[in-house]
Amino acid sequence: MLTICKCRQFATIPSLANSFPVKCLPLSSLVKETLPIVLEIAGGLTEAKGILINTFLELEPHAVNSLSNGKTPPVYAVGPIVKHEGDDRDAGSDGSKNYRDIMEWLDDQAPSSVLFLCFGSLGSFRSEQVKEIACALERSGHRFLWSLRKPSPSGKLKSPSDYENLQEVLPEGFLDRTAKIGKVIGWAPQVDILAHQAVGGFASHCGWNSILESVWFGVPIATWPLYAEQQFNAFYMVIELGLGVEIKMDYTMNLQGDDEIIVNADDIIKAIKHLMEEDKEIRKKVKEMSRISEKTLMPGGSSHSSLGRFIDDIIENLS
Template sequence: MKKAEVVLIPLPAMGHIVAVVEMAKLLVQRDDRLSTTVFVMHPTLDPSTTKYTETLAVSTLPDRMRVINLPSLESITSATKGRHSWLTCLIEGQKSHVKEYVSKIRTRYELNPDSPRLAGFIFDIFATGMKDVPNEFGVPWYVFSASSAASIGSMMHLTALHDEQGVDLTGLKNSEDELEIPCLANPIPAKLVPSMVFEKDSLTTFLEHARILTEARGILINTFLEFESYAINSLSDGKTPPVYPVGPIVKHVGGGGDLRSDESNNYRDIMEWLDDQPPSSVMFLCFGSWGSFKEKQVKEIAIALEHSGHRFLWSLRKPSQNGKKQSPSDYEDFQGILPEGFLDRTAMIGKVIGWAPQVEILSHSAVGGFASHCGWNSTLESVRFGVPVATWPLYAEQQFNAFQMVIELGLAVEIKMEYWKDFYGDTEIIVSSDDILKAIKSVMEEDSEVRKKVKEMSRISEKTLVDGGSSFSSLGRLIEDMTENMS
């Protein structure tokens, strides 16, 4: 095979960019004839991504891998309102820039046949509106899902319900019904399906991208066969393009060196504190780049932690103010938000922090439990490092992930599976300290069934990416498919 170039385009949101960048690394590390280019669209959905992509620009990427920040289309932020039209406009506006860069790859190859030839595109599931570009260049395109195989299955099934049976999916939000979905062994409460289907605007985006999925040459999923065997097998239905489970792809441990100086100090402080704790003794609480709670809920969490008596490391973030949908920030002082005297009373066993280097913390031997929002990257990290989860989903498909982890797979315990974060209003479900305490005790129990199962799945996950493993073989098949017409 000659040298080949693969272009990857993520949705411009933190979890999606991180997963696609790690996928690009995996490709070049696997086959030294491959090169990868990741295009990051701007503006992004999440301000924290800007810092991450700036870090990538100066960090040492593997040979034959590039990350290119596309020009920012600031005009679309004020001109468009809904998420659906925002994303559509962003992709339309960026097509010409992607074409320009890809034309250069083509020209380089024409001038010098020893340079990489364009082999194909890999799009995030919500960036498939860019499919005109590979179609124009006559190369195949694949979809990469930063969510689970079951999530893909639910997407296909919900779209079929809408298109073939005329089901009003927005009505599922308040439904007490259960749904039978082919990718799940158990019926799921309708209100736990991915929340994009509950609002008309986001439902349009959801359906549009689910329909496009069937046009892809193949679907790469950040999962592994032994973890989601039921869901992966259900996708071999003849209607879905070939599926390639290529995970668990988790962000590389040891990214601390790329941090800003203030984060670098925090990082050292956190890791030194963990070094002083006994093995599997610390309950870690972290709710993702959008995870935060108002004061009343913060106090319930604090009461539960104090009463549990367990050591804890709590990433506590400040919600955006005035109802704006912005990612949380760090508190300057925790005293005002926590119960009076809490920090003094728990000083010997607990540590409250802002920003958290999640992968490094989860991979530390002192951590024994993880209260999580159940974003898919976080779910895979917990499995990869053998840390059982107490599920507290907030939005998107996190309730679906929590159901899968607790009910389908038995790899997590529930804090509150049907919790929904209200970004705009003042209504907030309050989860009681009793419910939180019960979950903490359950997840931190030394010889629990959940802990044993997670440790076993962790051992399996280690083997899956190395020679002979299921994801290793799957990635090999993908590379073969991408490059078979190029030799």
């Protein structure tokens, strides 16, 4: 049951150990036009014979246990199901040459020295926000690999594209001044980059696949959610698990591009320094969760056992 305290604007959610800020709920659950759809979908899940989830018990113990009370269909946590480096690699819009260029650049960097910035299939920013990010990266002095995508025209919900000329959106001289420490790209082979030993931090929109990939490869995350359930995911990583730091946790991207909230360079720098310099405890915790995630898929692991129960239950229902 979801309990919301309107006076304090916090919600009590059984799957979380901490009170959850209402402002971080998905917009679809806060808007009267879309809330009935959300409730209908959620209600429909109660009619299922079982729910297969791409997570693992050790990552979301409160969630798995709260849904295993006999009042809901059986829940089977069988994750993390993630792509691995080299698996069906997408050549991207620039083809294999671009991929080689990215990986060769990473090969030249020191272990855990690079901050990777990538914001998902719809993740892009208008020019003012791009300039704030660029200013933060330059002032921080940290090595970075930035997947910078061009937004679709206002009013059109389409995937971002690559810039033909990065100079048109970046501050004047930025590429020259940061040539020795950074690389700005378009499309990014995210899994292969996160798997590279040079990557020490991940600024992300917090889509669930990206969350699982950051955990699997042991890369701590700086959260910048944009839409859907990503604010919830960001809260979970920062507050519940302590596996990430906040750039902005209640940010909501306006997909039409109007009235975009701007996160200033100072706030971005603070998060970068926290992630890359100051909080060694987060790095240890992420590495430990990475080791746990691998064990869950091995015989005797929680996800391996959960998958076995799932198969057994299917066979039982068919007999």
